[in-house]
C-alpha cells in the first residue's frame with residue numbers, strides 16, 4: 098500500500114502523482130520502472146519512475162489515461178493508496194557524456210523520457226528534445242522538458258503547434274544541421290520503428306525504450322519478450338532500453354496488439370460502470 | 375531409531391497384533407472420491423480430489439503393516455514417521471497423526487496433495503514387493519492434515535522466548551515458508567521478503583486451485599503470522615533492497631529461496647507469435663491475477679484449440695486449466711512416451727478423464743501465424759524412442775521427414791524453468807553453477823558467502839515442494855547453529 102501525497106494535472110488525460118515509496122526512492126535510477134496494481138482484482142501495469150524525492154521518500158509517476166488500469170489509477174486522489182507497487186525494475190539507463198543527444202518522444206513516451214533527459218543533461222550532454230503529437234492539445238510536459246533541454250522542437254501532424262510534420266522530420270532537421278552522437282526514443286512502437294529506420298540511415302547510435310505488455314515485471318513470465326538482434330529478450334529484466342537498430346519492431350507491434358479486443362471490451366464495461374445509464 | 379521406540383508402545387503393539395499381515399494386505403486400496411470428470415472439466419477452481427472420509431481413512435490405515443524397517447520412510451525426502459502417523463489414524467487419533475506429520479513436515483496438507491508419492495514414499499512401500507498396491511500414504515497424510523485444520527484445533531507451535539536476533543527469508547514459496555516457521559519456533563525475529571503481491575510462491579501462482587486450494591496455503595501462512603513471522607510483499611531483494619542493505623539493517627542470516635522462475639523457450643520459428651506463451655505467463659494470469667474471473671482487470675486468451683508443450687506437472691496443470699477455461703481441444707504434446715513423463719501419475723490419470731488429448735512422441739518445430747500475427751497452426755515432428763540418455767530415460771529421436779500440421783489458436787510452452795538470476799547476479803562472491811543454481815553445502819545449505827544460506831529450486835533447479843521444504847528446515851537448523859557459534 099503506497100499513499101498518494103500529491104496529484105497534478107498536466108492535461109485532462111496526463112496526471113503527475115507523487116507516491117510514498119521510501120525504499121524505491123532510494124534505490125531507483127533513471128530508466129527504472131515500477132509495476133503498480135490498483136484494487137484486489139487489478140492488473141499489474143508498468144510505469145516509469147519519473148523522479149524521486151529522497152527527503153520525502155516519494156517517487157513521481159506521470160500517467161497517461163489509456164485503458165481500464167491507467168484510468169483507475171488516474172481516478173485516485175491525494176490520500177488514497179495504490180494497492181500494490183513494486184520496483185525499481187529493469188536496467189537503469191546508461192548515462193554518460195555522449196555529446197549531443199536527440200531525445201525523440203511521442204504520446205505515452207514523453208513521461209518516461211523525462212528522467213532520462215534530466216540525467217543526460219546532468220551528465221553534461223547537449224540535449225535536443227523533439228516532442229511530437231497529432232495535435233496541439235496532445236503535447237504534454239513541454240515546460241518540464243524545456244527545463245532540462247538545450248532546445249525543444251515541437252512537431253504536430255496537423256501543424257496546430259510548432260512545426261507541421263512527424264517526429265522523424267524533427268530529428269532529421271537536427272541531423273542536417275549538426276553532428277548528433279546519440280538518439281534516444283520513447284513512444285508508440287510504430288513511431289520508434291520509423292525513428293530507428295531514420296537514424297540507421299545516418300548511422301547514429303539509437304536507444305529505444307520498449308513498452309511491451311508485462312505481467313510480473315521480474316523475468317518470470319516472458320509476456321514482455323521481443324527479438325533483439327535475432328535473440329529473444331525480456332524487456333522487464335534485459336531492458337527496457339535496447340539498441341533500436343537491432344529491435345524487431347514489426348514483431349513488437351504484432352505482440353502489442355495481442356490483447357486489444359479484450360482490453361477494448363473491458364474499457365467499455367468500465368466506462369458503463371462509471372456512468373450508469 | 376525413533377520409530378522403534380514408538381513402535382513398541384503398548385497401544386501400537388496391540389493394534390499391530392489385532393489383524394494378521396495377510397488380512398491387511400488383502401484389503402483393497404482405498405479409492406479417493408473425486409468430482410465427476412465431465413463436471414470438473416468446466417469448473418475452474420473446485421478441487422478434483424474430495425478427500426477421504428474418516429472410515430475410509432481408518433480402513434486404508436489398516437493396510438499398513440507397521441513394518442519394523444519401514445522402507446516407505448526411506449522414500450520420503452524428509453523422512454516422515456509414516457507408520458506412526460498411519461497407526462494413529464487406524465486407532466482414530468487423527469489429531470495425534472497430524473502432530474506426528476508436523477514434527478517433520480511444515481506443510482503436510484500441501485505435500486499430501488502434491489508429492490509425487492509413486493516415486494517417493496509409496497514407490498517403496500513393502501506392498502509393492504507383494505504385488506499389491508502401495509498404502510495410500512499421500513491420501514492419508516492429506517486426511518490427517520485436513521482433519522486437524524477443519525476441526526479448528528490447529529496447534530500453533532510453541533515459540534521459544536524472543537532472542538531478538540533478526541533473520542531474513544527471500545521468497546515465500548515452500549522453502550521460505552518452512553525456513554520461517556522453524557526459525558520462529560527457535561525464537562528468531564523472522565522477516566520474509568516476497569517480490570510478488572501474494573505470499574506462497576508456486577503454491578499460489580503456479581499450482582492451480584483444482585489441485586491445491588488457496589485456502590490451504592493461506593491457513594499455513596496465517597499460522598506463521600500467528601507465530602510472529604512478518605511478511606513484506608512487493609519487495610524484490612536485489613532491486614528494492616539489496617542483500618548488503620539487509621546485513622546493514624542487522625539481519626544475522628539470510629535464506630535465499632527465490633525459486634526457479636525463469637521460463638525456458640525452445641527458440642523455434644514463430645515462438646513469439648501472439649497466442650504462444652510460457653506456462654508461467656498463462657498460470658500467473660489465471661492463478662495469481664484471477665484473469666478468468668470477469669471481475670479481474672487482467673486479460674487472458676480463452677483458446678478453443680490449445681496445445682501445451684511438455685510432460686511435467688506444469689504442463690499438466692496448464693492443459694487442464696485450458697480445458698476448464700473452455701478449450702474444445704486441449705492437447706498435451708510431449709516428445710517422449712507416456713512412460714517417461716515426469717508429471718505425477720494421478721494428474722495424468724485425471725487429465726485423461728477430463729478429455730485431454732495426449733500426443734506423445736511429437737515435438738513442435740514451427741508455429742505458423744495468421745495476418746495479425748496470431749498463431750493458427752503448428753508443425754510437429756514425429757519422434758521415436760532411442761537409447762537411454764543422461765537422465766536414464768529413453769531419448770526421443772526424430773523420424774526424418776515425418777511431420778504433422780495441427781490447427782491451434784493458443785500454445786503454452788512448458789519445457790522447464792531456470793533459476794531466477796536476480797540474486798546470484800546481485801551478490802558478489804556467491805558461487806553459481808553453469809545452470810545458474812546457487813552452490814551450497816549439502817548439509818547446512820550455507821553458500822560461499824557465509825551469511826547467505828539457500829535452498830529450494832534456486833539450488834536444485836526445478837524440483838519438488840517437499841525437497842524445497844526440507845531445504846528450508848535444514849537451513850534453519852544450520853543457520854541457528856552458525857549464528858550461535860558466531
Ligand SMILES: Cc1cc2nc3c(=O)[nH]c(=O)nc-3n(C[C@H](O)[C@H](O)[C@H](O)COP(=O)(O)OP(=O)(O)OC[C@H]3O[C@@H](n4cnc5c(N)ncnc54)[C@H](O)[C@@H]3O)c2cc1C
Pocket residue numbers: 130140142143144145146159160161162163164165166167168205208209285286307308309310311337353354357360361364
Ligand atoms: C517499461 C514501461 C514503462 C512505461 N511507463 C509509462 C509511464 O511512465 N507513463 C504512462 O502513462 N505509461 C507508461 N507505460 C505504458 C503503460 O504501462 C500502459 O499505458 C498501461 O499498461 C495501459 O494499461 P491500461 O489498462 O490503462 O490500458 P490497456 O487497456 O491495457 O490499453 C489501452 C490501449 O492502449 C494500448 N496500449 C497498452 N499498453 C501500451 C503500451 N505499453 N504502449 C502503447 N500502447 C499501449 C493498447 O493496445 C490499447 O489500445 C509504460 C510501459 C512500459 C512497458
Ligand SMILES: Cc1cc2nc3c(=O)[nH]c(=O)nc-3n(C[C@H](O)[C@H](O)[C@H](O)COP(=O)(O)OP(=O)(O)OC[C@H]3O[C@@H](n4cnc5c(N)ncnc54)[C@H](O)[C@@H]3O)c2cc1C
Pocket residue numbers: 488489490544545546547548549550567568569570574575576577580581582609610611612631632633634635657687688689691718794796797829830831832836837838839840842
Ligand atoms: C505449475 C507447477 C506445478 C507444480 N507441481 C508440483 C507438484 O505437483 N508437486 C511438487 O512436488 N512440485 C511441483 N512443482 C514444483 C514446486 O512447486 C517447486 O519445486 C517449489 O515450489 C519450489 O519452492 P521454492 O520455495 O524453492 O520456490 P518458489 O515456490 O518458486 O518460490 C519462490 C518465491 O520467491 C520469490 N522471489 C524470487 N526472486 C525474489 C527476490 N529477488 N526477492 C524476493 N522474492 C523473490 C518468487 O516471487 C516466489 O514467490 C510445480 C511447479 C509448478 C510451476
Ligand code: SF4
Pocket residue numbers: 449450451452453454456479485486489491494495496511512515840
Ligand atoms: S511428505 Fe511426500 S514423500 Fe513424504 S510421506 Fe508425505 S507424501 Fe510421502
Ligand code: SF4
Pocket residue numbers: 437438439440441444445446447456457498499500501509511
Ligand atoms: S512400507 Fe508400507 S506397509 Fe510398511 S510401514 Fe511403510 S506404508 Fe506401512
Ligand code: FES
Pocket residue numbers: 310311312313314315316317318319320321322331332333334
Ligand atoms: S513481464 Fe514477465 S517476464 Fe517480463
